[in-house]
Amino acid sequence: MQKKLSDLPSFSRYAFFNTFAASDPYGEYCESIKYVFKIYPGIEEICRGLAEHMSYIYRDDNTDDNNEKVKDCRYLFYWMHEQVIKIKKDNKNTLYHWYIHHLIEAWKYMKRKLDKSNSNICKLEYYDTNNENIKKRKMLYDYCENYNDLQTNIFRGNYCDSYYYYLKKIDNLHNNFKEVWSVNNGKIPEYIKDCEQNKPSDLLQAPSCKNVELLGKNVKVNESYIYDWDEGLEYLFHFPPSSDDSYGVVYTVIPILGIFFFFLFLYKFTPVGSILRSLLLRKKIKQGAIDNNEIEILSSESDIHTSKYLYNSNMNIGYTS
Template sequence: MNGLNLKTSDIFYNKLDNRFNQYGDTDKCNDLDNKLEYHHGVYEFCSSLIGNLKKFDELPSLSLFDKYRCRYFNIWIYEKLKKLFPDIKDPKYTTMQTKIMNFWDSYKEDKECNLDFPSYIINNNQYDKMKDLYDYALNYEMLKLDIENNNYPCTHEISNYIEKSIQLYNEIKRECAVTVEHKKYCAALNEIKDIYGNEQLTKLKCSKVLSSEEATTQVEEILERRLDGVQFREVDTHYGIQATDEHSRDTGLVNQQVTTSFSDSNDAMTVVLPLVGILLTFFVLYKFTPIASRLRLLLLKRKVIEGKMNENSPHELLENIFDSVETNAPRDHHTVGYHPVLNV
């Protein structure tokens, strides 16, 4: 998949597949795998499920929808179950479902999150609409950032996704305005409206639509132009206070940084937030597209010194979706990062 077509929901579900699978129970998963005749994918799902249940409070943040992580977790479980055993009448389906419920009782300590996925089986005709609506709401934040803030073009896939999602949103809104029957997608709509209001999700529109290859090239060009306006300089951080390297030409910058870091935080955010958008797109392109080598050469030319990402970054998705930098960074109090200075 082209990196520009990746959505927040896709990345979140992929993280549930992989982040905590090392915390699974080998004995129980081997036993289940044997019982289901070593059906492909069972052991991996079992390990991921138990790991996620053990580490539920540490699951990736969902930003504005973090309080609904239980919803998305149940969706992930049901999607994995359907993929493993598409036929609900398959005896292995029943065995797997029962085991999931047993694991939930054994490992899930947070009683506020209910095991809801069995109800999706009963109301499968409502489930698809509910899932698509929840996913679009989760994806909206980053789609809006790319389209409206960063002025990135859409791929045809993303443009079609947005149009279909808005069509679904309006369809559900009309239906739920007149129905008295409780439906899961109506409940989803009400939760989403509490965050985004009644109309905000219907206003997203691509300003330019290109093929995946053309869009990737244009985003790369945009990133290069923006990086041309930034100078990267080595900084030494000690207990959270940044200072420029002693060989920096701007010897007076250290005191200015310390003074203004507390008094001019709003001004700093005007620099940080655009850079966060650049960095987020860079990580997507670097990890998932063929242009990684070109971007790497660009950054080497710029002498970027990578360091530990601040755990309190203004954009939580950098920590929670693209967290490989944090994982590999040293954990001591002295780290090396970078200090961006805009050319003016």
């Protein structure tokens, strides 16, 4: 059976969180931020989703041990981040910082209401509302939680084709592991520090990954198959542009044309161009491939510009011994 990225532990957990009902009973846990519902579209639904899943974590009949509950809370925080990113994709003017700020306020309110034993479960471990920082930590945290499954499937099951490009993208980020995850006074948290040694580059050395690498050199890989993960995760990676990105091509070409015309103008209409033409001309003279009259005309024009600018009093040229 073909393995999928969406089957890995972190991604399947986010898929479970996406099944929330956002029903009325959980609205009471969002009272603390009710005043911003109309200001920030979609924040009420995200808040109700948080409340529903956090309520489940704290339920008396939840038999998971505390470590699993803490892990679920981390996933839940990153799920919250992902929901805001989805809103931002639909509306470029979305103020990510303020969405996360208000949702964190709601999170703390929910914990006070639900946590009867005042435990460390769902306690925010650090505060950060920076989109890029959270995104990078999420990517590495997901990878670390997925590592055991990745290792087993790649080395024992020869399933690297499902993970190859994911690992290639994560590898670049993993090289900056310490920088990304030094959140506690410059220290990496205990629960993730060992993952610094679990390098994607080591997994990519597996024979099944080497086969994918060889395939990629000779055959165009079906990207829709390789990138087979849940919708909404693609923002974590830089995919090849779709047809909707045609404007990006235009924006890339325009600067190149600008540079071309700048150098053309420089060559045709400035003293620098005259000097360059003179140098090219002299090269042709050596080859005996230019008419004497043309030499005299062009050389004299070049000499005028050259003498004018070489002896300009604004030029300060010095020598050092």
